[in-house]
Amino acid sequence: MAQRQPGVSLRADDLTAKARIRNAALDLFAAHGVDATSLRAVAAAAGVTVGLIVHHYGTKEALREAVEFAIVEQFAETIASVPLGSYPPDQIAPERDRAVAAMLSANQAIVDYLRRAILDGSAERGDLVSRLSRLSAQQVHDLREAGVASTKHTVGEQVVTIMVRQLGRLFLQPLVDRIADEFADDTAASTRPHLVVDVSH
Amino acid sequence: MAQRQPGVSLRADDLTAKARIRNAALDLFAAHGVDATSLRAVAAAAGVTVGLIVHHYGTKEALREAVEFAIVEQFAETIASVPLGSYPPDQIAPERDRAVAAMLSANQAIVDYLRRAILDGSAERGDLVSRLSRLSAQQVHDLREAGVASTKHTVGEQVVTIMVRQLGRLFLQPLVDRIADEFADDTAASTRPHLVVDVSH
DNA sequence: CCAATCTCTGTACAGTTGTATAGTAAGGCG
């Protein structure tokens, strides 16, 4: 069993079949939704048989959890890539935001998956949003301990602000693009409208 | 065949079986997505058999189109309920916005269905977004002819603004609520964060 | 009143789904 480096690499060409299955599942889940994606489609995209998926993950639900775990880990690694000492204290937060934004724009599948996960009332199962919220809360906590982070608002309020501003635009952009395309001959392509998403308390 | 009033009534207790099927389908499609909703589930919710659904709508796809048609008609009727002469010219637009907002908050299923329809990249099929955009464009056109509506921006830009501001908040609100609930003991329930969605050109 | 039309039920069918399992190839280790 060729042991691989721990730490999830979401993209690479030479990967374990297990990792290829997870990546293919992420792509297809993001593109068509979990329910509309069959294990056979995942198997075909990963170049394996259905049996192997079952062997590695047991059930489709477990595969979905593995996908979500990989997403959370991707977020965590991205945040950790900008450690507390790496920038002047007051620039840690914006720099981390920038890193997350870059990671998301490089992984469209993660954005698409999140969009679905959030609107599917995921409150019941697995709880991707919960885990991302906790991750975000941890980050706020760290920044506060380091003395950089307003304490004017509660942690909850700050987490909402971070996540909504990060994800809100990504979620709404498809709507804007769709409508803008509808009037493509009308609106000059250069003046693509600009989304503003924020929360006030 | 008890002929009914034309014009779609989305809610009422005594309805044609055909209308009950469409309403049940809207509810279930909105709650779980079209693909994840079986015709048997729709039949059970409407109190009929699968055969009757097929008899009235032929295919599941046709049922989905009927649902979307009803949604568009609901929008059209709501806008038409505030005709051009009913208010001072400069208050027609805000009054129509208010009417649409009221209609949407009374029909959560429509909001949920729209949310799914938009992110499912519906550019390919049926095209709910297209039809709503055209409806919105028609409205802008009317207001311009009546001399009330800025011509500083293109119609396309105005449509984007109307639709994104109308729908954007509704789409993002679940995310805000989810996260706010996550920190329910932290954030005072009274200070529920307030979403700001807008577009700039 | 009879025939036609319409609403509605029940059953049947082929295709797809997730899952189970028996079996094959391969590599590490005593």
Place this chain on the structure above:
DNA sequence: CGCCTTACTATACAACTGTACAGAGATTGG
């Protein structure tokens, strides 16, 4: 070497899917 664990394939199966169809009541028009 043999043995055991692991990676992987192939086949099978029950459950569920959308659709088709034959027919039963009910209603309506002539």
